[in-house]
Amino acid sequence: MKARIVTLPGDGVGPEVTAAAVAVLQAVAAHFDHEFAFEEHLIGGCAIDATGSPLPDASLKACQQADAVLLGAVGGPKWSDPQAPVRPEQGLLALRAALGVYANLRPLNVHPALAALSPLKEDKLRHVDVLFVRELTGGAYFGAKTRTPDTATDECKYTVAEVERVTRRAFELARERRRHVTSVDKANVLETSRLWRSTVQRIAAEYPDVKLEHQLVDSMAMLLLTQPGYYDVVVTENLFGDILTDEAAAIAGSLGLLPSASLGEGSRGLYEPIHGSAPDIAGKGVANPTGAILSAAMLLRHSLGLEDEAAHVEAAVAQVLEHGPHTRDIGGHAGTTDIRHAVIAALDEHVANA
Ligand code: NAD
Ligand code: IPM
Numbered sequence: 001m002k003a004r005i006v007t008l009p010g011d012g013v014g015p016e017v018t019a020a021a022v023a024v025l026q027a028v029a030a031h032f033d034h035e036f037a038f039e040e041h042l043i044g045g046c047a048i049d050a051t052g053s054p055l056p057d058a059s060l061k062a063c064q065q066a067d068a069v070l071l072g073a074v075g076g077p078k079w080s081d082p083q084a085p086v087r088p089e090q091g092l093l094a095l096r097a098a099l100g101v102y103a104n105l106r107p108l109n110v111h112p113a114l115a116a117l118s119p120l121k122e123d124k125l126r127h128v129d130v131l132f133v134r135e136l137t138g139g140a141y142f143g144a145k146t147r148t149p150d151t152a153t154d155e156c157k158y159t160v161a162e163v164e165r166v167t168r169r170a171f172e173l174a175r176e177r178r179r180h181v182t183s184v185d186k187a188n189v190l191e192t193s194r195l196w197r198s199t200v201q202r203i204a205a206e207y208p209d210v211k212l213e214h215q216l217v218d219s220m221a222m223l224l225l226t227q228p229g230y231y232d233v234v235v236t237e238n239l240f241g242d243i244l245t246d247e248a249a250a251i252a253g254s255l256g257l258l259p260s261a262s263l264g265e266g267s268r269g270l271y272e273p274i275h276g277s278a279p280d281i282a283g284k285g286v287a288n289p290t291g292a293i294l295s296a297a298m299l300l301r302h303s304l305g306l307e308d309e310a311a312h313v314e315a316a317v318a319q320v321l322e323h324g325p326h327t328r329d330i331g332g333h334a335g336t337t338d339i340r341h342a343v344i345a346a347l348d349e350h351v352a353n354a
């Protein structure tokens with residue numbers, strides 16, 4: 001098949017991990033006779049430096065015309081002055097909104113070979129397989145903001161329609177898994193959470209074959225550590241999902257491991273590792289590209305419908321996690337390009353043996 005993929009490497013380690021993911025996609029294209037056309041564009045701090053805007057028109061237009069978008073990370077100390085009139089992160093939020101990708105899928109799996117790196121004891125890590133479905137285009141991220149010298153506000157707003165669509169997506173995904181949805185909110189305090197909970201409750205009636213539970217976000221932060229193996233699909237609003245998934249990444253062993261897919265109504269999607277630009281290690285060639293490579297696998301699955309190819313990439317990544325090499329964040333000494341070469345070699349082997 002032919003596909004147009006826009007890459008947005010962004011800032012910090014973004015270009016390093018994106019290059020690894022692109023190389024893996026190129027290897028997939030060669031093995032399976034696909035034609036992937038890659039087009040690179042600016043986003044974030046590097047886009048501000050070059051054009052004044054964190055999401056230049058040319059970048060947005062290219063994304064809107066692509067089959068899929070692969071993003072690295074945005075942001076960094078250079079653009080983090082609280083007084084700055086424009087910020088890299090605004091470009092990412094504007095892109096998510098413009099593409100209408102309201103459902104952010106963030107899978108958490110714990111590879112047994114990395115169990116010793118998890119802050120949790122090994123017995124807690126058995127059977128951990130959670131799919132977070134984070135609402136991505138609403139809530140406090142997108143509400144009105146005000147600022148005076150001594151007051152600031154961030155409006156947190158949700159409409160019923162916004163909650164309905166992400167809830168349906170979560171229940172549909174649960175039907176392909178263990179049919180268990182946990183909805184996370186703060187309904188004991190927040191009005192948006194009460195609207196969230198009653199809407200989720202009503203939509204759940206359309207899915208009588210799926211079990212629904214509600215959990216308050218503070219206790220969920222605790223339960224994720226005490227019984228991570230209990231959860232299947234976890235659906236939650238934008239800010240709670242951001243925070244809980246960094247916690248989830250720690251359970252897996254490193255923030256560098258987790259991928260994500262951001263989806264809307266069509267097949268076009270935005271794919272990015274959940275980590276940021278990692279300024280402390282940027283430019284050193286040591287960033288873990290696993291989250292980015294697994295995001296590329298999600299791209300193959302969700303935007304291009306290439307399930308077999310996605311599974312081959314995931315198997316290759318699992319093999320490298322099992323046998324090494326490993327980057328520093330997961331206890332090894334390898335660099336980003338070592339992992340890229342190892343994953344491609346494992347992919348070659350898997351495809352040859354398939
Ligand atoms: P971060 O995710 O960039 O880094 C947190 C810690 O995890 C750091 O110690 C870093 O070295 C480590 N880490 C992250 N990714 C890694 C990888 N692939 N391999 C090995 N180690 C990795 O979070 P931060 O430092 O709080 O944020 C830095 C900047 O990134 C901020 O400007 C923030 O807004 C931005 N950010 C962007 C995205 C995105 O583009 N999607 C996501 C999160 C944060
Ligand atoms: C993420 C990041 C972003 C978010 C920032 C950079 C806007 O933390 O993708 O998890 O909060 O959504």
Ligand code: MN
Pocket residue numbers: 242243246274
């Ligand atoms: Mn985040």
